[in-house]
Amino acid sequence: MQRRIFFSIFIGSLSLLLLANAFLLFSLESFFQKESLEDLKNQSKSLIEQLPQDLTQLESLVKPLQDSHYRISIIDKNGNVLYDSFSKVLENHSSREEIQNALLNGGATSVRYSNTLGAKTLYYAVFLKEREIVLRVAKEQKYVKALFFKLLPFFFVESFLALLLCFFLAKVLAKAILKPILKANLEDLKKDSLYFELHSFVKKIKSQNKIIKTQLKHLRQKQQEMLLLAEHMSDGLILLNQHGDILSTNKSVNKYFKNLSSCTIIYELKESHFLKILLNLLRDFKKHKQEESKTLQMQLCNFECEVIFTPIFVKNKCKGMVVIVRDITQTKLAQNLRKEFSANVTHELKTPLTSILASSEMLKNNLVKKEDIPQFIDKILAESTRLLVMIDEILKLSFFDEGGAEYLQKQKISLKSNVLKVVKHLKMIATQYEVEILLDLQEGYILGEKSLVENLIFNLVDNAIKYNKKGGFIRVSLHNLGEKIRLSIQDSGIGIPEHLHQRIFERFFCVDKSRSKQLGGTGLGLSIVKSAVAYHQAYLELKSEVGKGSEFILEFNKIA
Numbered sequence: 001m002q003r004r005i006f007f008s009i010f011i012g013s014l015s016l017l018l019l020a021n022a023f024l025l026f027s028l029e030s031f032f033q034k035e036s037l038e039d040l041k042n043q044s045k046s047l048i049e050q051l052p053q054d055l056t057q058l059e060s061l062v063k064p065l066q067d068s069h070y071r072i073s074i075i076d077k078n079g080n081v082l083y084d085s086f087s088k089v090l091e092n093h094s095s096r097e098e099i100q101n102a103l104l105n106g107g108a109t110s111v112r113y114s115n116t117l118g119a120k121t122l123y124y125a126v127f128l129k130e131r132e133i134v135l136r137v138a139k140e141q142k143y144v145k146a147l148f149f150k151l152l153p154f155f156f157v158e159s160f161l162a163l164l165l166c167f168f169l170a171k172v173l174a175k176a177i178l179k180p181i182l183k184a185n186l187e188d189l190k191k192d193s194l195y196f197e198l199h200s201f202v203k204k205i206k207s208q209n210k211i212i213k214t215q216l217k218h219l220r221q222k223q224q225e226m227l228l229l230a231e232h233m234s235d236g237l238i239l240l241n242q243h244g245d246i247l248s249t250n251k252s253v254n255k256y257f258k259n260l261s262s263c264t265i266i267y268e269l270k271e272s273h274f275l276k277i278l279l280n281l282l283r284d285f286k287k288h289k290q291e292e293s294k295t296l297q298m299q300l301c302n303f304e305c306e307v308i309f310t311p312i313f314v315k316n317k318c319k320g321m322v323v324i325v326r327d328i329t330q331t332k333l334a335q336n337l338r339k340e341f342s343a344n345v346t347h348e349l350k351t352p353l354t355s356i357l358a359s360s361e362m363l364k365n366n367l368v369k370k371e372d373i374p375q376f377i378d379k380i381l382a383e384s385t386r387l388l389v390m391i392d393e394i395l396k397l398s399f400f401d402e403g404g405a406e407y408l409q410k411q412k413i414s415l416k417s418n419v420l421k422v423v424k425h426l427k428m429i430a431t432q433y434e435v436e437i438l439l440d441l442q443e444g445y446i447l448g449e450k451s452l453v454e455n456l457i458f459n460l461v462d463n464a465i466k467y468n469k470k471g472g473f474i475r476v477s478l479h480n481l482g483e484k485i486r487l488s489i490q491d492s493g494i495g496i497p498e499h500l501h502q503r504i505f506e507r508f509f510c511v512d513k514s515r516s517k518q519l520g521g522t523g524l525g526l527s528i529v530k531s532a533v534a535y536h537q538a539y540l541e542l543k544s545e546v547g548k549g550s551e552f553i554l555e556f557n558k559i560a
């Protein structure tokens with residue numbers, strides 16, 4: 001802006017200066033022309049007074065004038081040149097403007113180019129009626145040219161000085177004009193701090209400032225929200241531009257890449273497999289070979305991941321990419337478990353069914369000795385019962401797997417009464433196994449699902465009986481521990497090897513398959529216990545030693 005103002009002032013002043021000079025020259029020219037014409041008139045007047053009758057004697061009269069560069073001509077009324085101080089032979093002058101006007105009006109002037117003199121010339125012609133001739137006095141107009149050349153050095157100096165003056169003036173003025181504008185605080189503009197002419201502009205800036213401030217605040221808020229969102233996302237996030245520069249990442253993404261936090265460009269990434277895929281996709285997005293998000297599964301830092309690559313298109317051009325990395329290790333594990341579970345279910349259901357089928361066929365075809373028939377029927381009964389128990393347990397586990405537990409209604413439950421109910425139910429079996437059940441129960445309430453809690457206690461006490469020794473004991477205790485209530489089911493049974501403490505909670509896992517089968521076990525009881533414990537957000541611990549016995553400890557959140 002300063003340059004613009006400077007040039008405007010500079011060029012303006014310079015043009016003015018040139019115009020003034022031109023006007024001066026023009027004024028001088030017309031002044032001198034007027035003066036010269038007057039001089040011609042005077043010269044002609046004095047010539048008329050002395051004009052001899054015989055024009056041949058004119059020479060001596062004209063001589064001094066001729067020396068002073070005056071041209072004297074005598075023309076008759078028909079335009080024939082009777083005498084000319086510059087040329088002997090001249091064409092007819094009747095067409096000359098000054099001659100025509102002199103014949104008409106008695107006297108006339110004209111300014112035109114003279115072929116005889118070869119220059120711009122001033123003429124004054126006067127008609128002498130009594131002698132019927134026209135006397136014309138002429139002189140070359142030299143003033144402007146002469147003046148111009150005379151004044152040229154002065155013009156140069158003057159122009160140079162004026163140029164300098166204009167330059168400094170323009171510079172100082174431009175600076176002075178802009179000073180208040182440059183000094184103005186745009187954040188807090190006051191009307192009187194700027195030129196009056198700019199008041200409406202100041203007003204506009206103020207209102208624009210207000211709008212920008214609110215929009216900026218809004219944008220910052222949105223940005224903050226987005227940052228917070230990205231930061232708290234469990235999925236990893238990488239934002240890239242089309243050149244592969246990393247524009248943004250969140251905290252979660254660092255767990256999938258070794259050196260991402262120190263990278264500014266994606267090419268520096270150490271995960272070559274991931275990088276290769278990403279660069280190929282980026283290239284395809286840019287070439288429009290691929291315009292939709294691409295989801296791939298891959299392993300990153302020992303995590304099974306699902307990676308979603310989404311291009312960012314602005315005006316039909318790929319401007320970058322959003323990469324979302326999701327940890328699906330648990331989902332994959334669950335998937336595998338489900339697959340394994342389905343395979344196990346088929347196998348485990350088939351075994352008792354085959355046995356039932358074989359026994360029934362033998363009975364039907366009379367292939368069993370009479371005395372062995374009760375034994376076969378007992379076997380069919382036992383396998384059928386086991387099959388029923390297994391189907392019931394599979395259904396319970398599927399219920400948990402499908403998320404059915406979410407829809408169960410929790411209520412206030414007395415753990416003591418549930419324990420008593422289960423113990424009452426299992427008393428007879430305990431007597432059969434010659435196992436004594438000891439109780440040490442404090443009253444305590446929890447928020448839970450009645451049938452699940454009952455099933456959980458049943459499975460643990462049932463196992464404690466089944467895997468006990470003859471003459472052994474079971475101690476079921478309930479103790480209040482501040483905000484918790486602890487349920488312990490301790491037995492003096494066969495115990496579980498330490499390396500299998502985790503595995504016994506797996507589906508269909510039995511430490512001794514044939515023993516479990518004999519006892520009607522399915523290997524699913526403890527899996528149901530584990531799911532029920534998780535549903536109640538309880539804590540489960542196993543203490544066990546082979547040959548000495550086991551203790552299953554559960555801690556629930558107590559309610560009043």
Ligand code: ADP
Nearest residue numbers: 463464467504510511516521522523524525526
């Ligand atoms: P099962 O129907 O076979 O009892 P569970 O899931 O209830 O299936 O138990 C899994 C395995 O854990 C059992 O087969 C058994 O080997 C072992 N087990 C469970 N409870 C006890 C216990 N109290 N004492 C010793 N071993 C046990």
